[in-house]
Amino acid sequence: MQTLDNGILRAGILEKGAELVSVLDAGGVERIAQPGPLWAGQAKNLFPNVGLVKDGYITVRGRRCDALQHGFLKERTLDVVCREPDRVVFRLDADEQTRRFLPGNYRVEIGFQLIGNSVRQSFTVTDLDDRPLYFGLGSHTGFFRRGAGYLRFAPGQELVERIRPGMRFLNGQTRPFPLPPDGRLNIDGQLFEQGAHILEGFSEKVVTLCEERSSRQVELDFSGFHRLTLWGLPQAGDFICLMPWCALPDSEDSDHVFEHKPGNVCLQPGRSFRCAQTMTFTG
DSSP states (O other): OEEEEOSSOEEEEETBTTEEEEEEOTTOOBOBOOOOSSOOOSEEEEBSOOSOOGGGEEEETTEEEEOOTTBSGGGSBOEEEEEETTEEEEEEEOOTTGGGTSOSOEEEEEEEEEETTEEEEEEEEEEOSSSOEEEOEEEEEEEEOOSSEEEEEOTTOOEEEEOOGGGTOBOSOEEEEOOOTTOEEEEOTTTTTTOOEEEEOOSSOEEEEEETTSSOEEEEEOTTSSEEEEEOOTTOOSEEEEEEEESOOOBTTOOSBGGGOTTOEEEOTTOEEEEEEEEEEEO
């Protein structure tokens, strides 16, 4: 584990998957969900796909490749290529093992930096090949929530939700995801009865997780991403996952061709794709 400390926050990041597994605030309170009987994850990084893959395979450049739920990066140990007291950068270069899942020559870098009471997590994917690289990218961060809570969005936004029956595959349909006039969405047992919510249409890509009985909040700025997915469990009142994605899960009618998959990034040879999320902890 790599540990960052700026005197305000103390963060722990595993070299396996470059996974953020702890953020302690100035009061020593843990803000990242810890493994438990209902959910063992913490903050997986998802590459080159999110969600399930139809029939467990894709084709890339005409070649059939195995595909894991949420991709392979979460299972790999990344190299540490930059290390400072408040900053670390992890790198994964394509090799024989990664090409089982995504052919080509590419590099993935994931950086973390403490800035005051914020954690900035950056992603850079570079195409080192002579052909375009197609991929999806996402985050799956779980935040501790003590007691009743709610999410606060900028009011007046008209969001839509992509429909994924049974949390498996998209069916090509969308529906409105209406927010209250004040942008406050209560987190209750009904919110996740049907599973996760894949949301689009944001005019302001900021959401704040608030605890009802304390001043603790975490503001997530996901302006570098295309959409936000919310997930939790109806019976679990101590965490919620806020997941920015530059990707989409597979569709029921997928033809398996990764180059055709909606939501994927198409990166030209020699170019880099960058995005970032910033988590600001208060209270």
